[in-house]
Amino acid sequence: MNTPVFSRVGIVGTGAMGRGIAQIAAQAGSTVRLYDTQPDAVAKAREALSAQWDKLVHKGRLTREQADSHVSRVPPAATLADLADCDLVIEAIVERLDVKQTLFAELEGIVRPDAILATNTSSLSVTAIAAGLKHPGRLAGYHFFNPVPLMKVVEVIAGLKTDAATGQRLTDYARQMGHTPVQAADTPGFIVNHAGRGYGTEALRIVGEGVTDFVTVDRILRDQVGFRLGPFELFDLTALDVSHPVMESIYRQYFDEPRYRPSVITAQRLAGGVLGRKSGEGFYRYLGGSAQVAPEAAAPQVAELPPVWVSTRAARRAELYQLLKDLGARIETGQSPSPQALTLVAPLGFDVTTVAVVERLDPARTVGIDLLIEDAATRRRVLATNPATRSDMRDAAHALFARDGKPVSVIHDSGGFVTQRVVAHIVNIAADMCQQRVCSPQDLETAVTLGLGYPLGPLAMGDRWGPANMLEVLFNLQTVYGDPRYRPSPWLRRRGAIGLSLLHEEA
Numbered sequence: 001m002n003t004p005v006f007s008r009v010g011i012v013g014t015g016a017m018g019r020g021i022a023q024i025a026a027q028a029g030s031t032v033r034l035y036d037t038q039p040d041a042v043a044k045a046r047e048a049l050s051a052q053w054d055k056l057v058h059k060g061r062l063t064r065e066q067a068d069s070h071v072s073r074v075p076p077a078a079t080l081a082d083l084a085d086c087d088l089v090i091e092a093i094v095e096r097l098d099v100k101q102t103l104f105a106e107l108e109g110i111v112r113p114d115a116i117l118a119t120n121t122s123s124l125s126v127t128a129i130a131a132g133l134k135h136p137g138r139l140a141g142y143h144f145f146n147p148v149p150l151m152k153v154v155e156v157i158a159g160l161k162t163d164a165a166t167g168q169r170l171t172d173y174a175r176q177m178g179h180t181p182v183q184a185a186d187t188p189g190f191i192v193n194h195a196g197r198g199y200g201t202e203a204l205r206i207v208g209e210g211v212t213d214f215v216t217v218d219r220i221l222r223d224q225v226g227f228r229l230g231p232f233e234l235f236d237l238t239a240l241d242v243s244h245p246v247m248e249s250i251y252r253q254y255f256d257e258p259r260y261r262p263s264v265i266t267a268q269r270l271a272g273g274v275l276g277r278k279s280g281e282g283f284y285r286y287l288g289g290s291a292q293v294a295p296e297a298a299a300p301q302v303a304e305l306p307p308v309w310v311s312t313r314a315a316r317r318a319e320l321y322q323l324l325k326d327l328g329a330r331i332e333t334g335q336s337p338s339p340q341a342l343t344l345v346a347p348l349g350f351d352v353t354t355v356a357v358v359e360r361l362d363p364a365r366t367v368g369i370d371l372l373i374e375d376a377a378t379r380r381r382v383l384a385t386n387p388a389t390r391s392d393m394r395d396a397a398h399a400l401f402a403r404d405g406k407p408v409s410v411i412h413d414s415g416g417f418v419t420q421r422v423v424a425h426i427v428n429i430a431a432d433m434c435q436q437r438v439c440s441p442q443d444l445e446t447a448v449t450l451g452l453g454y455p456l457g458p459l460a461m462g463d464r465w466g467p468a469n470m471l472e473v474l475f476n477l478q479t480v481y482g483d484p485r486y487r488p489s490p491w492l493r494r495r496g497a498i499g500l501s502l503l504h505e506e507a
């Protein structure tokens with residue numbers, strides 16, 4: 001094992017985060033002194049660490065000697081003064097600016113002048129925490145995620161006055177601890193909590209508009225995009241007493257930037273104590289730990305399907321034709337649909353109603369399909385009706401697209417369906433983070449895939465389904481809704497034609 005960058009580390013606050021950080025620091029070979037103001041907290045943390053290492057011995061991942069050596073390297077500190085010889089002190093105490101400022105002011109009087117100070121804050125400004133210090137250059141943000149040993153990314157945050165060497169040493173040390181460091185500017189939400197704003201807030205808007213219910217939104221985003229958890233499953237897991245305040249705080253800290261606007265749905269549920277898994281009921285009800293979900297209704301039975309006509313402006317038109325052929329549809333190829341035809345449109349960003357009007361189609365027979373993502377890459381098809389769509393046409397479209405057994409969701413009309421809206425929103429927020437220089441495009445991708453578990457980084461997502469398509473969805477959503485929430489970031493506009501995940505950044 002290499003000599004650790006910091007041989008003696010102090011951890012202040014030995015709750016969930018502090019003990020996780022202590023674990024990986026001790027595993028990297030450092031001696032880690034543990035301090036907490038709660039009388040039993042340090043003893044409990046040491047027991048938990050010991051139990052954790054015992055488990056790793058059982059699994060064959062550590063030898064008994066290694067585990068014993070780790071345990072010997074997490075001694076308790078009875079007072080803050082016992083951290084005097086530490087090269088690095090990391091705090092993971094209560095999330096309050098005044099308490100953190102007081103702690104660091106006290107620590108400055110205890111540790112050597114060259115010792116580094118780090119805060120694990122997830123929502124406070126690192127610059128503000130360092131503001132009262134005599135040597136603010138030695139303090140940086142070091143934002144880990146819960147559970148620390150499994151979430152292998154850490155944001156290294158430079159405040160206004162943080163020395164470059166402070167960030168560099170913390171970065172090197174993160175690697176020794178087996179984590180991937182990413183560099184974040186001191187901005188609200190840093191990288192992960194900022195990039196994560198797109199998913200839940202847009203899903204809430206979709207449900208708030210009555211486009212469909214939250215179970216369907218979850219199904220669509222899991223099956224079309226490949227998210228491991230739908231946004232509402234994720235809200236239930238995180239619990240609204242954590243996630244709603246984060247949404248609100250980032251929105252406010254960016255002075256009411258519409259892209260981050262939270263929802264009255266979560267505000268009300270939070271007020272009502274309907275928090276998620278931990279309160280037994282969130283968007284889903286939980287019985288014995290598992291969500292109760294009614295099975296999906298079967299596709300309607302339709303004796304005879306009408307012929308199908310496809311709009312000349314449909315997205316992925318050739319693919320749609322092939323799919324219709326594969327499904328055994330009778331396809332009309334005339335200039336306009338016959339009076340019996342089911343009329344299919346596949347807009348990007350626009351709603352089905354607008355398309356029917358603009359293309360002079362009979363809205364009663366018009367149904368939309370979301371083809372942002374190629375059909376072969378998805379596990380679900382999504383259709384949208386407009387308010388005038390006849391039920392026989394809706395059922396015919398549903399039955400047709402379910403013929404090969406792929407699940408179909410039918411939602412109400414809205415600009416951009418579900419996937420287009422959520423994906424474009426995520427990509428746009430990520431692009432704007434690059435525009436604001438919150439971090440490099442590469443660190444953004446790394447932080448989001450490791451910190452949020454998305455199937456792809458947001459920039460890769462934009463590239464995969466077309467930067468120009470993202471722009472088209474956003475421009476059209478802006479037209480449909482007249483809402484600045486959808487205005488494309490200048491960064492996205494510049495790269496619409498050339499791709500988002502280029503590895504170099506403009507000077």
Ligand code: NAI
Pocket residue numbers: 012013014015016017018035036037038041091092093094095096099103120121122123143144145146
């Ligand atoms: P926790 O409540 O499990 O642990 C906090 C510990 O700090 C407690 O043992 C408490 O007694 C101690 N403490 C409070 N004030 C203290 C003080 N002035 N001096 C010494 N000890 C003090 O909290 P958790 O979840 O470990 O979070 C701690 C910090 O980490 C917070 O700042 C939070 O924002 C940040 N964080 C939390 C994450 C999470 O998912 N829980 C993720 C990333 C950051």
